[in-house]
Amino acid sequence: MDATIRITVLLGGDLRKEARKECQEFELELSSGSKVQDLLPRLGLSSERVKMIMVNGRGATLDTPIGEGDRVALFPPELAFNTFVSLGFRKESVEGRGKQSA
Amino acid sequence: MKKLIRVNMTEGKVQIQDLAQEYSLLGGRGLTSTIVAREVPPLCHPLEASNKLVVAPGLLAGTTCPNSGRLSIGGKSPLTGGIKESNVGGNVAIKLGKLQIAGVVLEGQAPEGKLFYLLVNKDGAQLLPTDEFKGLKNYDLAAKLQDKYGKKVGIVSIGPAGEMKFSAASVAVTSTNGTPSRHAGRGGMGAVMGSKGVKAIVVDDKEAPGVTYNDKEAFKEAAAVFRDALREHPVTKPGGGLAVYGTNVLTSILNEAGGLPTRNFTEGRFEGAQKISGETMHDLIEKRGGNPTHSGCSTCIIQCSNEYVDKDKKYVTSALEYETIWANGANCGIDDLDAIAQIDRLCDDYGLDTIETGCAVAVAMHAGVKTFGDAAGAIELIHEIGKGTPLGRILGNGTAVTGQAFGVSHVPVVKRQSLPAYDPRAVKGVGVTYATTPMGADHTAGYAVATNILKVGGFLDPLKPEGQADLSRNLQIATAGVDAAGLCVFIAFAALDIASGLEAIPKMLNAQYGLNMTLDDVMEYGKQILKTELAFNKAAGFTPLDDRLPEFFRKEPLAPHNVVFDVTDEELDKVLDF
Numbered sequence: 001m002d003a004t005i006r007i008t009v010l011l012g013g014d015l016r017k018e019a020r021k022e023c024q025e026f027e028l029e030l031s032s033g034s035k036v037q038d039l040l041p042r043l044g045l046s047s048e049r050v051k052m053i054m055v056n057g058r059g060a061t062l063d064t065p066i067g068e069g070d071r072v073a074l075f076p077p078e079l080a081f082n083t084f085v086s087l088g089f090r091k092e093s094v095e096g097r098g099k100q101s102a
Numbered sequence: 103m104k105k106l107i108r109v110n111m112t113e114g115k116v117q118i119q120d121l122a123q124e125y126s127l128l129g130g131r132g133l134t135s136t137i138v139a140r141e142v143p144p145l146c147h148p149l150e151a152s153n154k155l156v157v158a159p160g161l162l163a164g165t166t167c168p169n170s171g172r173l174s175i176g177g178k179s180p181l182t183g184g185i186k187e188s189n190v191g192g193n194v195a196i197k198l199g200k201l202q203i204a205g206v207v208l209e210g211q212a213p214e215g216k217l218f219y220l221l222v223n224k225d226g227a228q229l230l231p232t233d234e235f236k237g238l239k240n241y242d243l244a245a246k247l248q249d250k251y252g253k254k255v256g257i258v259s260i261g262p263a264g265e266m267k268f269s270a271a272s273v274a275v276t277s278t279n280g281t282p283s284r285h286a287g288r289g290g291m292g293a294v295m296g297s298k299g300v301k302a303i304v305v306d307d308k309e310a311p312g313v314t315y316n317d318k319e320a321f322k323e324a325a326a327v328f329r330d331a332l333r334e335h336p337v338t339k340p341g342g343g344l345a346v347y348g349t350n351v352l353t354s355i356l357n358e359a360g361g362l363p364t365r366n367f368t369e370g371r372f373e374g375a376q377k378i379s380g381e382t383m384h385d386l387i388e389k390r391g392g393n394p395t396h397s398g399c400s401t402c403i404i405q406c407s408n409e410y411v412d413k414d415k416k417y418v419t420s421a422l423e424y425e426t427i428w429a430n431g432a433n434c435g436i437d438d439l440d441a442i443a444q445i446d447r448l449c450d451d452y453g454l455d456t457i458e459t460g461c462a463v464a465v466a467m468h469a470g471v472k473t474f475g476d477a478a479g480a481i482e483l484i485h486e487i488g489k490g491t492p493l494g495r496i497l498g499n500g501t502a503v504t505g506q507a508f509g510v511s512h513v514p515v516v517k518r519q520s521l522p523a524y525d526p527r528a529v530k531g532v533g534v535t536y537a538t539t540p541m542g543a544d545h546t547a548g549y550a551v552a553t554n555i556l557k558v559g560g561f562l563d564p565l566k567p568e569g570q571a572d573l574s575r576n577l578q579i580a581t582a583g584v585d586a587a588g589l590c591v592f593i594a595f596a597a598l599d600i601a602s603g604l605e606a607i608p609k610m611l612n613a614q615y616g617l618n619m620t621l622d623d624v625m626e627y628g629k630q631i632l633k634t635e636l637a638f639n640k641a642a643g644f645t646p647l648d649d650r651l652p653e654f655f656r657k658e659p660l661a662p663h664n665v666v667f668d669v670t671d672e673e674l675d676k677v678l679d680f
Contacts, residue, residue, distance in 0.1 A: 012354045013343060013381065024354070024376050057360040057662055059563070073358040078336040078343035079351050
């Protein structure tokens with residue numbers, strides 16, 4: 001049997017209800033070597049419903065690997081308070097200097 | 103022709119002038135900051151007769167543009183000693199717009215012990231004595247004024263904190279539901295109003311002439327595009343994040359990002375965050391039969407407000423908001439929403455900025471006056487402020503004064519104004535804004551939080567210093583423009599993500615005023631406002647050394663990311679160096 005990891009999940013906004021969970025925050029077991037995207041089918045969530053992801057409080061993507069004891073938070077598009085970046089007048093500041101990854 | 107109402111409180115005279123040509127394209131923060139910069143001696147004491155209180159709706163106020171009901175209240179701040187524009191929603195701005203009033207300027211000072219209120223309607227403005235209203239809290243005052251002038255009037259008022267001239271005193275503005283629950287909280291503008299001897303401004307727009315449009319059809323077209331953008335964006339649309347969860351949607355997000363200042367900025371995560379989160383609050387309000395989705399400001403279609411009710415379904419307060427919940431919740435170690443709602447109601451009633459007050463209470467807790475997490479103790483302290491006891495006077499004069507009085511060195515202020523709900527070590531972009539905005543620590547002056555939290559299109563790691571200065575600068579410029587138009591800062595989500603929504607803003611201004619502004623012109627306009635404000639502060643004695651965060655943000659690592667604020671002083675000095 002594959003080794004498993006135990007993680008903490010936090011669901012923002014409507015995601016708790018969509019995943020039919022009692023609490024916003026709960027623990028979950030996953031196979032080791034899992035990525036964030038492997039979590040979604042376990043919760044019954046589609047990737048369109050997950051816009052903002054944090055792993056241990058850092059910005060992450062569906063491809064981010066998760067390990068033992070990690071904390072994964074998922075937020076839907078209506079909570080994605082991150083849209084200022086798409087403004088053209090800030091291209092210079094955002095794209096020019098800020099291409100570093102999380 | 104728009105009018106400017108000047109009220110000389112020394113002489114008790116009201117003068118209604120045509121708005122000078124050079125001011126004709128100034129609204130909101132553009133008008134308040136220009137008048138203050140030109141007419142207030144930068145070195146005056148903010149509570150002296152030579153200071154002025156300027157109340158101005160934005161350029162789009164009174165039109166059919168959605169979310170155009172913001173009101174700017176400006177003067178020299180008794181809290182920061184610099185120029186101040188404190189921004190508030192409610193139902194007054196659009197009434198002034200419909201009455202074609204560009205602003206109300208309170209000048210001079212009433213004789214000691216005398217209190218007045220100003221009645222503004224289609225016939226002009228009248229100054230009336232109000233000894234019977236002395237010492238009244240905002241809710242009682244609003245009820246009395248509504249009994250006299252009708253439920254539909256808009257009211258700008260101060261509570262006991264303003265009358266006692268506390269630096270944390272707010273100016274209350276009535277919400278669409280008639281309660282005095284919207285507040286121009288920051289910077290002690292309530293104390294300036296109190297120092298003038300003005301308890302309230304009642305605005306009645308019955309039979310108001312309405313706004314004139316240079317090209318009404320073009321305006322309607324642009325406003326419809328703007329409305330569609332707000333209705334389309336997931337954050338601002340009906341049933342979207344702000345409508346369902348209110349601004350408190352941010353508690354979970356900031357806590358997760360490790361940027362929710364906890365127990366006087368000593369940690370970045372609060373173990374009780376879920377108990378006070380937007381998600382929990384929504385379910386609680388709904389279960390009790392309150393209203394989780396409410397338009398607090400006239401013309402608002404985003405509906406981030408709510409009406410909080412207690413366990414007996416009785417109304418407590420309106421728009422229990424993220425900043426308030428954080429300042430009096432996580433920042434004080436309190437995880438009880440009912441207690442926080444009560445604190446919000448008390449602050450609204452006494453006329454206090456919930457951010458400054460919560461931060462002052464947290465500093466007092468740090469000193470051991472009460473223990474962190476003691477909700478009953480926090481409520482007791484708010485009553486002390488309202489009663490004006492010696493302890494209350496210390497707290498009511500804000501976080502910096504409280505730190506001094508109790509010998510606390512861990513005091514989160516910039517230019518003596520307390521920091522809002524984002525720890526600058528974990529969200530560095532907003533830290534740059536706190537340090538450099540002429541307003542003193544203020545998140546709304548350049549809301550870098552959004553860009554700092556997740557990568558979409560472009561991304562700035564909130565935990566790294568690179569690029570934060572440029573980000574903050576551009577946001578501060580854009581925000582000054584938004585504040586002058588009188589638009590709600592939340593329109594930015596839709597305007598910035600949906601190109602047609604952004605383009606609609608200059609189109610509306612052009613159609614109303616017969617202009618040919620481009621987006622670049624709007625940005626230049628924002629820059630001019632900042633230049634005006636910076637020049638005032640310089641003349642008031644501010645130097646680049648005032649554009650710094652307190653030392654502990656550079657020294658004490660913040661859990662869980664164990665980061666310090668490390669944007670260099672050189673970078674901070676370049677932010678608004680134009």
